[in-house]
Every structure is written in structure tokens, then in C-alpha cells.
Amino acid sequence: MVVLASTPAVDHIPLLRSPDPGDYFSGMPVVDLSSPGAPRAIADACERFGFFKLVNHGVPADTMGRLESEAVRFFSLPQADKDRSGPAYPFGYGSKRIGLNGDMGWLEYLLLAVDSASLSGACAVPSCALFRAALNEYIAAVRKVAVRVMEAMAEGLGIAAVDARSGMVTAEGSDQVFRVNHYPPCHALQGLGCSATGFGEHTGPQLISVLRSNGTSGLQIALQNGQWVSVPSDRDAFFVNVGDSLQVLTNGRFKSVKHRVVANSLKSRVSMIYFGGPAMTQRIAPLPQLLGAGGQSLYKDFTWGEYKKAAYNSRLGDSRLAQFHR
Numbered sequence: 001m002v003v004l005a006s007t008p009a010v011d012h013i014p015l016l017r018s019p020d021p022g023d024y025f026s027g028m029p030v031v032d033l034s035s036p037g038a039p040r041a042i043a044d045a046c047e048r049f050g051f052f053k054l055v056n057h058g059v060p061a062d063t064m065g066r067l068e069s070e071a072v073r074f075f076s077l078p079q080a081d082k083d084r085s086g087p088a089y090p091f092g093y094g095s096k097r098i099g100l101n102g103d104m105g106w107l108e109y110l111l112l113a114v115d116s117a118s119l120s121g122a123c124a125v126p127s128c129a130l131f132r133a134a135l136n137e138y139i140a141a142v143r144k145v146a147v148r149v150m151e152a153m154a155e156g157l158g159i160a161a162v163d164a165r166s167g168m169v170t171a172e173g174s175d176q177v178f179r180v181n182h183y184p185p186c187h188a189l190q191g192l193g194c195s196a197t198g199f200g201e202h203t204g205p206q207l208i209s210v211l212r213s214n215g216t217s218g219l220q221i222a223l224q225n226g227q228w229v230s231v232p233s234d235r236d237a238f239f240v241n242v243g244d245s246l247q248v249l250t251n252g253r254f255k256s257v258k259h260r261v262v263a264n265s266l267k268s269r270v271s272m273i274y275f276g277g278p279a280m281t282q283r284i285a286p287l288p289q290l291l292g293a294g295g296q297s298l299y300k301d302f303t304w305g306e307y308k309k310a311a312y313n314s315r316l317g318d319s320r321l322a323q324f325h326r
Ligand SMILES: C=C1C[C@]23C[C@@]1(O)CC[C@H]2[C@@]12CC[C@H](O)[C@@](C)(C(=O)O1)[C@H]2[C@@H]3C(=O)O
Pocket: 098, 099, 100, 101, 103, 177, 179, 202, 203, 204, 205, 206, 275, 311, 312, 313, 314, 315, 316
């Protein structure tokens, strides 16, 4: 394609049609976490979209802003300095390559492991005390939000939180991952009607993810009819995604949402995402209360460790749950 041949900067990055203003999702469920109606609203959004915007979550704007500023400072370092925090796998700085199976996107990122108390000292965080402090403060706050959301999900489903395993994401040995993504503006494609893929379409393998971004849009979700819609950005809100493991726990009642990021041709997007996963040995199977009249699970039994291994051996856009369907 002429566009690709004349723009080596985006070589190997898949292109997407640029979003139109009309693609913005007007039906976005917005949940006020401080309201008594939150549990029902969350369960409803998870059944219909696997996705919702969360407001009045209690995390101070300063906590979010500090981490964003530190991330911007890190991503503005010379490339050689950033590369010293790499490679991305198992944890560290990465650029353009996503995963280990050939996926590419117009982004750079930090992939970090979180232990149950704080950010793991063993992981490759940039050696900057301010960044580390901002990360620990933010992660402590966002984990609490994740637990409150999972408790509300249980309540919305009419299940006691302990039965719904809402403590899974903070239990000893839980597998929590944190990622900071930076999508630089992709000037090369400006005005061409197409955009670079920032992060290709996928579902999250974990239970839930809690995302916060700066004011630059780019995130899109697929509705259940397959239509892609753009999520209007809101730097004060969180966006919660249902992951594959939660789809299985609810026997398909909550849907893991397909999503992707389209790079902007003019503005940088910075996003930070907390991925809540259980311990490696945790069995992932539908909650008995959700099995319904037939008592039949839609999925084969597996542990989170088994699912994660299969996920990391797959390409980003693969349908990972398909092989675990009965
Ligand atoms: C291509 C891949 C990147 C990914 C691991 C995988 O093999 C398939 C799942 C991808 C994903 C999506 C959600 C999260 O961003 C992530 C950290 C995760 O747990 O699963 C990424 C993985 C990654 O970037 O390594």
C-alpha cells in the first residue's frame, strides 16, 4: 500500500480507519460508586457490555496526576535510558512489540508486577524514587477500587462477596499486573483517513482491569453486535473491563469485552491499567450459585496458571476462551 511504503515509521503496525466523531459511544454506562444503586448498575453493565465508566471512586486526582506526570517524565527520557529499563518480558520497558508472538502497536510501555502489598521490589521499575512512590500510592488506591467493584459485582448478582471470591485479586500469591502505556502522536498518518493501531483488539485474560487515561481518546470497545465504538476520555474516571476469567466465574453472564486502542495523529495518550488476576493455582470455574437450572458449566475446568500460559502463547486478537469452551 502506498501509505505504508511512504511511511517507514509505521512499518509493521496494522492500520485502522480513523474514528469519526459519530463513532463516540453515547450509551456508555456510568456508575457512581458512592451510590446505593452501584451494585445493580455494575452487574447490569457487565452483562450488557462487560465495560463501564466509574465515577465518585474516591481516588484523589493528585494520586492519578502524580503518576501521570512521572510517566510522562519517564517516556520523555532518551531512548537509550528507557531501554535500560527493558526488556518488557517478563517485566520492564517495551516499545512497539506486544507480547512474544509478533503483535505490534504504536506505543511504548512499562509492564510491572505487583505483589499483594505493593509494587514488587524485584521488578524493573525505572530507578527513580519519585516514580516508584507515585506508582505505589496509585496502585494501593486502584487495588482498593478493584476490590470494592468486585464486591459490588457480587452484591449485584445476589451473592455474598466471600462466595463470589472478590478477595481473589488481593489474596496471598494473587497475580496482579500493572501497565503504563504511552501512545505518541502518529504524525505520519495525519489527514490520510487511517490511523495506526495503538493496541490491537483483544480481551483481558484476568478477572478485571481498571483503566485510567489522560484526556486523549483512542480506546474503543466492541459492542455485542460487533460494532466498534469510541470511548470518550475522562481523566477523572476509571474504566472497568470484565476479563475472560470473570466471564468464566459468572458462567458467561458477564461478558469479557473486546477492546483496542487507535493512535491519535496529534496528541499523546497515556493510560495506566491495573489487571487483577488470582493466584496461579486458583481454580477458575463458574460459581455454583450461577450455574442455573441445568447446573452445567459452559467451560472446562482450569487454573489461572494454565489459562495465563495459554494466553501468553497466543496472539493478541486470538479468542483465548474458545479452547476452554465445553
Ligand atoms: C500478545 C499478548 C500480549 C499479552 C499476552 C499475549 O500473549 C496475549 C494477552 C495480552 C495481554 C492483554 C491484557 C494485558 O495488557 C496483558 C499484560 C495481559 O495480561 O494479557 C497483555 C499481555 C502482554 O502485553 O504481555
